[in-house]
Amino acid sequence: MLRPTGQGKTKADKKAGKRPxxxxxxxxxxxxxxxxxxxxxSLTQNLESIKSELGESQDIIFRELLLTDIRxxxxxxxxxxxxxxxxxxxxxxxxxxxxxxxxxxxSIEPQEMLELxxxxxxxxxxxxDISDWKLLFQKLFMGYCIIFVEGAxxxxxxxxxxxxxRGVEEPKTEMAIRGPREGFTxxxxxxxxLLRRKIRSPKLWMEQWTIxxxxxxxxxxxxxxxxxxxxxxxxxxxxxxxxxxxxxxxSGYIEELITDQVWSxxxxxxxxxxxxxxxxxxxxGRIAILVDGTPFVLIVPxxxxxxxxxxxxxxxxxxxxxxxRMLRFVSFMIALLMPSVYVAIVGYHQEMIPTQLLLKLAAQxxxxxxxxxxxxxxxxLVFEILREAVVRMPSAAGNTISIVGGLVIGxxxxxxxxxxxAVVIVVSFTAIASFVSPNYSLGIAARLLRFFLLxxxxxxxxxxxxxxxxMLLLHLxxxxxxxxxxxxxxxxxxxxxxxDTLVRAPLWLMRERPQKLASGNRIRQSIETEPRKExxx
Amino acid sequence: MSKYAGINNAEITSGQAAKLLFLFALGSAALxxxxxxxxxxxxxxxxxxxxxxxxxxxxxxxxxxxxxxxPNLSLAQYAEKVLGVWGGKLLTLLYIFFFLLLSALVLRNxxxxxxxxxxxxxxxxxxxxxxxxxxxxxxxxxxxxxxxxGEILFGWGMFVIVIVLxxxxxxxxxxxxxxxxxxxxxxxIKGMYPILGxxxxxxxxxxxxxxxxxxxxxxxxxxxxxxxxxxxxxxSTLITVFLVGVMGVSEASxxxxxxxxxxxNINIEEVLVRVEILVAMVWIGTVFMKLVxxxxxxxxxxxxxxxxxxxxxxxxxxxxxxxxxxxxVYRNAAHTQVFxxxxxxxxxxFHGFFLPLVVLVIAVIRGKKDTSDGSFPPVRENExxxxxxxxxxxxxxxxxxxxxxKEPAPA
Numbered sequence: 001m002l003r004p005t006g007q008g009k010t011k012a013d014k015k016a017g018k019r020p021x022x023x024x025x026x027x028x029x030x031x032x033x034x035x036x037x038x039x040x041x042s043l044t045q046n047l048e049s050i051k052s053e054l055g056e057s058q059d060i061i062f063r064e065l066l067l068t069d070i071r072x073x074x075x076x077x078x079x080x081x082x083x084x085x086x087x088x089x090x091x092x093x094x095x096x097x098x099x100x101x102x103x104x105x106x107s108i109e110p111q112e113m114l115e116l117x118x119x120x121x122x123x124x125x126x127x128x129d130i131s132d133w134k135l136l137f138q139k140l141f142m143g144y145c146i147i148f149v150e151g152a153x154x155x156x157x158x159x160x161x162x163x164x165x166r167g168v169e170e171p172k173t174e175m176a177i178r179g180p181r182e183g184f185t186x187x188x189x190x191x192x193x194l195l196r197r198k199i200r201s202p203k204l205w206m207e208q209w210t211i212x213x214x215x216x217x218x219x220x221x222x223x224x225x226x227x228x229x230x231x232x233x234x235x236x237x238x239x240x241x242x243x244x245x246x247x248x249x250x251s252g253y254i255e256e257l258i259t260d261q262v263w264s265x266x267x268x269x270x271x272x273x274x275x276x277x278x279x280x281x282x283x284x285g286r287i288a289i290l291v292d293g294t295p296f297v298l299i300v301p302x303x304x305x306x307x308x309x310x311x312x313x314x315x316x317x318x319x320x321x322x323x324x325r326m327l328r329f330v331s332f333m334i335a336l337l338m339p340s341v342y343v344a345i346v347g348y349h350q351e352m353i354p355t356q357l358l359l360k361l362a363a364q365x366x367x368x369x370x371x372x373x374x375x376x377x378x379x380x381l382v383f384e385i386l387r388e389a390v391v392r393m394p395s396a397a398g399n400t401i402s403i404v405g406g407l408v409i410g411x412x413x414x415x416x417x418x419x420x421x422a423v424v425i426v427v428s429f430t431a432i433a434s435f436v437s438p439n440y441s442l443g444i445a446a447r448l449l450r451f452f453l454l455x456x457x458x459x460x461x462x463x464x465x466x467x468x469x470x471m472l473l474l475h476l477x478x479x480x481x482x483x484x485x486x487x488x489x490x491x492x493x494x495x496x497x498x499x500d501t502l503v504r505a506p507l508w509l510m511r512e513r514p515q516k517l518a519s520g521n522r523i524r525q526s527i528e529t530e531p532r533k534e535x536x537x
Numbered sequence: 538m539s540k541y542a543g544i545n546n547a548e549i550t551s552g553q554a555a556k557l558l559f560l561f562a563l564g565s566a567a568l569x570x571x572x573x574x575x576x577x578x579x580x581x582x583x584x585x586x587x588x589x590x591x592x593x594x595x596x597x598x599x600x601x602x603x604x605x606x607x608p609n610l611s612l613a614q615y616a617e618k619v620l621g622v623w624g625g626k627l628l629t630l631l632y633i634f635f636f637l638l639l640s641a642l643v644l645r646n647x648x649x650x651x652x653x654x655x656x657x658x659x660x661x662x663x664x665x666x667x668x669x670x671x672x673x674x675x676x677x678x679x680x681x682x683x684x685x686x687g688e689i690l691f692g693w694g695m696f697v698i699v700i701v702l703x704x705x706x707x708x709x710x711x712x713x714x715x716x717x718x719x720x721x722x723x724x725x726i727k728g729m730y731p732i733l734g735x736x737x738x739x740x741x742x743x744x745x746x747x748x749x750x751x752x753x754x755x756x757x758x759x760x761x762x763x764x765x766x767x768x769x770x771x772x773s774t775l776i777t778v779f780l781v782g783v784m785g786v787s788e789a790s791x792x793x794x795x796x797x798x799x800x801x802n803i804n805i806e807e808v809l810v811r812v813e814i815l816v817a818m819v820w821i822g823t824v825f826m827k828l829v830x831x832x833x834x835x836x837x838x839x840x841x842x843x844x845x846x847x848x849x850x851x852x853x854x855x856x857x858x859x860x861x862x863x864x865x866v867y868r869n870a871a872h873t874q875v876f877x878x879x880x881x882x883x884x885x886x887f888h889g890f891f892l893p894l895v896v897l898v899i900a901v902i903r904g905k906k907d908t909s910d911g912s913f914p915p916v917r918e919n920e921x922x923x924x925x926x927x928x929x930x931x932x933x934x935x936x937x938x939x940x941x942x943k944e945p946a947p948a
Binding site: 477491 | 552651655659667668671674675678681682683684685687688690810811812814817818821822
C-alpha cells in the first residue's frame with residue numbers, strides 16, 4: 001500500500017496496542033471485505049468476484065484476449081470506462097498483447113507470461129504487480145487497467161490514467177496582476193508536477209497516503225528535506241495517520257481533522273490555490289498537503305501573518321509591497337471593527353465626532369425609527385445575505401441581484417428613511433475592506449466576529465469593544481499551528497522576522513528564513529546578493 | 538505539540554517578563570498615581586517620579602537574590618523551605634490575602650473609572666463582571682498566553698502614549714512648573730511615598746513569574762528588568778511632566794483620573810478631538826494585564842500552598858470572591874486616593890519589601906539553597922480520552938459504534 005509507515009493502522013491502535021473492539025472490526029469488514037485476501041487463480045472466478053462485488057456496474061469493462069492459440073491461454077483486461085485514456089489503452093496495452101510473443105506450444109507458465117508481458121509488451125510507464133483485492137480495487141479506480149492471466153496467482157496493473165479533467169487554468173480565488181497565471185487543478189499528479197516545476201531539487205520530497213475508507217483519496221505531503229522541521233513532519237504524519245473517516249472530498253476535510261484548534265474563527269491551516277505561493281512556503285520550511293480532487297493545497301504550520309502575504313508582494317518592488325501590506329492590515333482592522341466603532345461613537349461617545357459632522361449625522365438620523373446599533377445590525381445582515389446570494393446563484397441572475405441589492409436596498413432604504421445614509425456608508429466600506437485580504441479564509445473570521453463586536457459595542461460602547469478585543473487577543477495568543485504560536489513574529493517577538501510582516505523588506509535584506517521554522521539551513525541567500533555600491537571614483 | 542501545552546506550566550522569555558513588569562507597573566498606576574503624587578509634591582511631582590525610579594529596580598534585587606538561591610521555586614515554595622512548612626504556609630496565606638485585596642482594588646479602579654467617566658448609567662457590578670470574565674479566560678489560558686498578549690498590548694500602549702503626548706505638545710506650558718522646588722527637596726521626597734507602595738512594592742507578584750523564565754534566558758533577566766525599570770521611570774515621569782505642563786497643578790491634583798482628563802484637551806484642527814477614549818482603551822489593556830497577573834499569582838500561590846496539581850480550578854471561585862470584594866472595598870473614588878496615599882503604602886511595603894527581605898535574610902543565615910523543580914506536574918493529554926475509552930468499554934459496542942462515527946478523532 002501507499003502508506004510509508006504504520007501499514008494501515010490508526011494511531012489509536014498503535015498507541016493502545018489493544019485489539020479493535022467488536023464494533024470496529026465489524027465496521028472494518030463492511031468497508032473493505034477483501035482486505036488482504038489473495039486473488040483467485042481461475043480467470044472466471046476472478047471475473048465473477050469483480051462483477052458481484054461491483055454490483056455488475058456497467059462502467060466496468062471486461063475485455064478477454066487469447067494469448068496462445070494451442071493451449072488457449074486467456075487473458076482478461078479490466079478497466080473503468082471514462083477513467084482511462086482509450087487511445088493509450090489501445091496503443092500500449094491491447095495492440096502489444098495481440099502481437100504473438102509467447103511460444104505457441106504452451107511451454108510457458110502463466111507466471112512467466114505475466115513477467116514477459118511486463119518486461120516486453122506493456123509499453124506504459126508504470127506497471128505494478130497486484131496480488132490482493134484491496135490493491136486491485138484501489139488501482140482500478142485510480143484509472144489503471146488490470147490484466148489477469150489464466151492460472152496466474154497475481155495480476156498486473158498498468159497505468160493508463162486519463163479521462164476528462166480540468167486543465168491548468170488561472171486561479172479563481174487568488175488573482176494577481178504580476179506573477180504566474182497557473183493555478184492548481186483537481187488532479188493531484190498535475191499539482192505535484194506544478195510544484196516540481198517550481199522547485200527542481202532532489203530535496204523536494206513527497207510522502208503519500210490513501211485516506212478515506214470508502215473514497216480512497218490520495219493525500220500527499222511535500223516538503224523540502226532539510227528545511228522542514230522534523231518535529232512538525234512527525235506530528236503531521238501522526239495526525240494524518242490518525243484520520244479514520246469514510247471519505248475525503250476536499251482539503252477542507254483534512255484541514256478540519258488535523259487542525260490544532262477547531263473552536264476558533266481563525267484558520268490555523270492555510271489553503272492556497274497558487275503553485276508559486278506554495279513553493280515560496282516550501283522554501284521557508286513549511287509543508288504542503290495536497291489532496292486529490294481539489295485545487296486547494298494546505299500549508300502547515302500557518303500563522304496569522306501569512307494570511308496578509310500575497311505572492312505578488314515578492315514580485316513587486318518592496319516599497320509598494322510594504323504599502324500594500326499595511327493597507328491589508330488596516331483593511332482587516334476596518335473589516336473587523338468599523339461597524340462596531342461607528343455604533344460605539346454614535347451611541348456612547350458623541351464627543352469624539354467633530355461638531356459639524358455631528359450636526360450632519362444628527363440631521364440624517366432625524367426620523368429614523370431605529371437606534372444606531374439596530375440599523376447597523378440590519379444592514380450587516382442584509383449585506384451578508386446579498387453576499388451569500390451572489391456566491392450561490394446561477395451567474396445569469398447576477399445582474400438582477402446587483403441591481404436589486406445595490407439600487408433597491410442601498411438607495412431606497414435610505415430614501416424611505418428606514419436607515420440613515422451613514423450606516424449604509426459604513427457597512428459598504430466595511431464590505432469592501434473585507435475583500436482586500438489576499439486569503440479568503442481570514443476574511444471569514446472578520447465576518448463572524450463583526451457581529452460579536454457589534455453586540456458588545458451596542459451594550460457597552462468602547463469598553464465593550466475593548467473587552468471583546470482583549471478576549472480576541474488572548475485567543476490569538478493562545479492559538480498554535482503545529483506547535484507554532486499563531487501571532488509569532490509579534491508575540492513572542494522575533495525582531496529578525498519582522499522584516500516580512502507589516503513591511504516587506506527588500507529581498508537582499510531577507511537573508512534568513514523565519515526563525516523556529518526552517519530547522520537546519522536558515523540562510524536563504526549569500527551575502528553577495530546585496531546590491532553593491534559603485535566604487536567611487 | 539498538544540493543545541494543552543503551556544496551560545499549567547510554561548516558559549516565558551526574559552523580555553516577556555520585563556514587559557509584564559512594565560505593564561503591571563503602568564497598570565492601574567498610570568491613571569491614578571500622578572494625581573496622588575502631584576497633590577503631595579505639587580508641580581515637583583515629576584521629581585518624585587524620577588527619584589522613585591531607582592527603587593523600581595532596588596526592590597527587584599531582593600527577589601532576584603531569592604530566585605538565585607531557589608531558581609525553580611516560587612515564593613510560596615521557598616518560604617516553606619526557609620521558614621519551615623507551617624511558617625511558610627502562614628506566610629503564603631498572608632500573600633494570598635494581599636493579592637486577593639489587590640485584585641479587588643484593581644478591579645474596583647477600573648469600574649470606578651468607567652462609571653465616573655465613560656459609562657455613568659451602567660451598574661458597577663455589570664462592569665466588574667464583564668471584566669472578570671475576560672480575566673478568568675486569560676488566567677485559564679496560562680502565563681504563556683498572558684505574556685504574549687502582554688507583548689501586543691505593550692506595543693499598542695507605547696504607540697498610543699506617543700501619539701497622545703505628541704498631540705499635546707502645542708498645549709504644553711513650562712510656566713506651570715514654576716516655582717521650581719518651592720519647598721526645597723522635602724516636598725518631592727514626600728511625594729515618593731505613594732509611589733513606593735502603589736506600584737513598586739506590588740512587584741512582589743514577579744516572584745511567582747521568575748521560575749517560569751526560560752533557563753537559557755536567565756542571564757539576560759537582570760538586564761531586561763533594568764531596562765524595564767528604566768522604562769517605567771521614564772514613562773511615568775513623562776506622563777507627570779505632561780500632566781502638570783498641560784493641565785496645571787491645581788487641576789491635575791483634583792481630577793481623579795488625571796491622564797484621562799488630560800487627553801480630553803487634545804484638539805488638532807477640530808478634527809481629532811476628544812480622543813480620551815483611546816487612553817481609556819490603553820488603560821483597560823494595562824489594568825487587564827495587572828489584574829490578570831494578580832489573579833494568576835493568587836491562584837498559583839494558593840495551589841502551591843495546598844500542593845494541588847494545577848491552579849486552574851481555583852480561578853472561578855476566586856473570581857466569585859473578588860467581584861463582591863471589589864464592590865465593597867472602597868466607599869467611592871475619592872476614598873481610593875486617601876487609601877492609596879495613606880494606608881496602602883505601609884501594607885504593600887510590608888509584603889513587597891519587608892517579608893521577602895526577612896525570607897532572604899533567614900535563607901542566607903541558614904544557608905538554604907535549593908534547585909528542585911517546583912512546577913506543576915504536566916497535564917496529561919490523553920486523560921479525557923482514556924476516561925472515555927474506559928466508559929465505552931463498559932457500555933458495550935453500540936455506543937462505541939456511534940462514537941466512532943462522530944469522532945474521526947485527529948491527534
